[in-house]
Structure formats: C-alpha cells, structure tokens
Amino acid sequence: MHLPLSTLVALLPLYLSATVSAQGPSGSGKTTRYWDCCKPSCAWPKKGNAPNPVRTCDKNDQPLNDGGNTRSGCDSGGSAFMCSNQSPWAVNETLAYGWAAVNIAGSNEAAWCCACYELTFTSGPVSGKKMIVQATNTGGDLGNNHFDIAMPGGGVGIFNACTQQYGAPPNGWGERYGGIGGKNECAGFPAALKDGCNWRFDWFQGADNPNVNFRQVACPAAITSKSNCVRQRDVIDQTPTGPSTVPTWTP
Ligand SMILES: *[C@@H]1O[C@H](CO)[C@@H](O)[C@H](O)[C@H]1NC(C)=O
Numbered sequence: 001m002h003l004p005l006s007t008l009v010a011l012l013p014l015y016l017s018a019t020v021s022a023q024g025p026s027g028s029g030k031t032t033r034y035w036d037c038c039k040p041s042c043a044w045p046k047k048g049n050a051p052n053p054v055r056t057c058d059k060n061d062q063p064l065n066d067g068g069n070t071r072s073g074c075d076s077g078g079s080a081f082m083c084s085n086q087s088p089w090a091v092n093e094t095l096a097y098g099w100a101a102v103n104i105a106g107s108n109e110a111a112w113c114c115a116c117y118e119l120t121f122t123s124g125p126v127s128g129k130k131m132i133v134q135a136t137n138t139g140g141d142l143g144n145n146h147f148d149i150a151m152p153g154g155g156v157g158i159f160n161a162c163t164q165q166y167g168a169p170p171n172g173w174g175e176r177y178g179g180i181g182g183k184n185e186c187a188g189f190p191a192a193l194k195d196g197c198n199w200r201f202d203w204f205q206g207a208d209n210p211n212v213n214f215r216q217v218a219c220p221a222a223i224t225s226k227s228n229c230v231r232q233r234d235v236i237d238q239t240p241t242g243p244s245t246v247p248t249w250t251p
Helices: 005-020 162-166 183-188 191-201 221-227
Strands: 026-034 089-092 095-103 116-121 130-137 146-150 212-217
Touching (some): 026 116, 130 146
Parallel strands (some): 095 130
Antiparallel strands (some): 026 212, 089 095, 116 130, 116 212
C-alpha cells in the first residue's frame, strides 16, 4: 500500500491512540502495606468516573449508605471508616484479590480510582504469584507505580482511625509503618479483621514489600460487589468479570 506521506502522518495519531490507549497503564512497580481504618479517598463522590464511590462503613463496620458524604474517621469528628470486607483474600494458591492505595506514574486519581490492576510479584517468597487489586485510595507519600496494599495489621502509616474504630493502640497495631511482626498477633485482632490479618502470613507468606509487574484489567465482580464501585468504560472495557462472590481458598 502506497499512501502519500501527508496521509500517513495524519493517520499516525489514530494508530497510536488505538494501540496505546486500548490497554491502560502497565509496567513495573513497588508495594507496601497498610491498614489505617480511614475512609479511602475514592469513597468521596465523583472521584473517578464511577457512578458510586467506594463503600465505607460506620464505626460498627456496617455499610454507610451516605452517597460518600460522611467525613472520614481520620478527620476530626468524622465517622466513616474502611469496611473490614475490603481485606485481601486468597482465590487459589497463586491468585489473591484485594484493594490498594495507588499511585500510577504520569496518571492521576481520577484515572485510577476504582480501576483494577493485576500485580505479578517479582521478588520475595511470593515471586510469581498474582494479585488483583482495586484502587480505592491514594496517598501523598506514594511514589511512582506504587501499590500500598490494604491488609489489616499492615501498619496505619500517616493517619490512624483504628484507635477510634477498634480501640487499637495509639500508633495502631505493631509499628506505625509495617504493622505487626507475626501471625500470632492476629489472634488478638477484632474478629472482622482476623482473616485479612492472617492472609498476610498465609497466602502472602509474610512477604515484605515485594516488587511487582502490573497491568490494568477489568475488575473481578467479586471485588466490585464488595466495594460497590465500578468504573465506566474508558481506556479498557470496565465491565466486571466472573462471579460476584468467590470463596476463600484454603490449602
Ligand atoms: C487460579 O484462578 C485463576 C482465575 O480463575 C486461574 O486462571 C488460575 O489458573 C488458577 N490457578 C490455580 C493454581 O488454580
């Protein structure tokens, strides 16, 4: 096919937009862990392009149906908290589902709120295992391509609503950054957070901030049924995939 150069140049942007934007972001990145009990940032109205914000819960872990308008338990006088069921779980031996605070290089909160990313761990004991996380939060202390995976007992970080919600120690359970040091400490956790706490030492093998390769994927319906947040179509088809409940795998 011989086309004048001017035609080829005119078509180039179309070609690029079709190949680049049909995928969404991917690359390599880092992880950390946290559980601060705060209302996540994507739980405010009109953050991403999803009709509903991320579901939050009251102090007793009951869903708030507030349209996303309740102040965070991390702010003075606030009473919206992260729901305990936004804890990670094992789907099978090599796949887990969960949630994370996210920072994607060159992107912004509006583009990642409620988007899902398939992480393939590339270091530590979980190397080769995969986890699909939905972005529910961001963080001023996150670097580029950084996934701060939500797991109870992972450390409260900058903010802490766990003392208010569950009577956790003043700096949360364990170290402020990194959280508790062993599975035995999960036994003393509030009932609703025990499974998520144990997950870190079972399926996740106590991995300490492993690196990842990541790519954006459509969210599993088993994740969005808990968060109640589904992006509308943008760079990829965001229709949730698979069954709306997926049981926890046990060895
Ligand atoms: C885990 O589940 C995923 C998704 O259903 C599947 O693709 C994968 O093959 C499963 N792996 C194992 C080891 O069963």
